[in-house]
Amino acid sequence: MTAVIRVEAGRRFPVSMPAGFDYITDPRNWLEYWPRAVSVDPATRWREPGDRARIVLRMLGRAIGLEMTLVRIDPYRLVEYTSEQRGLPAARHWRHFDQVGDMFAYRIVVEYEPRPGWRSALDRLVVRRATERAVHATIANLERQFR
DSSP states (O other), X not given: OOOOEEXXXXXXXXXXXXXXXXXXXXXGGHHHHSTTEEEEOTTOOOSSTTOEEXXXXXXXXXXXXXXXXXXXXXTTTEEEEEEEETTSOOEEEEEEEEEETTEXXXXXXXXXXXXXXXXXXXXIIIIHHHHHHHHHHHHHHHHHHTO
8 A cells, every 4th residue: 555645735824714715716816826827727617516627737848737626615614626637646635724813824735646666756756846846836826916
């Protein structure tokens, strides 16, 4: 059995939690804070379990599609979705939303299981570091948006 890789980061922002939730979950805003995002499929819906989204990311000079499926949405509390991207292991994502005093507390969690064989080492090292960089870049981009 292969151990699941888990990447997690969070931050508090000087906005209300409802404002933060509404901004983060609106696909029209994703290009403003998603690292390396170049387009969001205009047909994207992101309100009910089963909704799907397609984002194109620029990676290593190439456009790569990211397919996401909304699993659960608990408004103003939690968003859970899965993602698939060619050449990478499938991942599960959670976005946690809390009001802490007058601050919006946001936490990102990403989990994936390394693929078998030679790709396992790649997933444990390279994919993990890339995921950590993307999570931290997302937080930094949101800091700029919520200033």
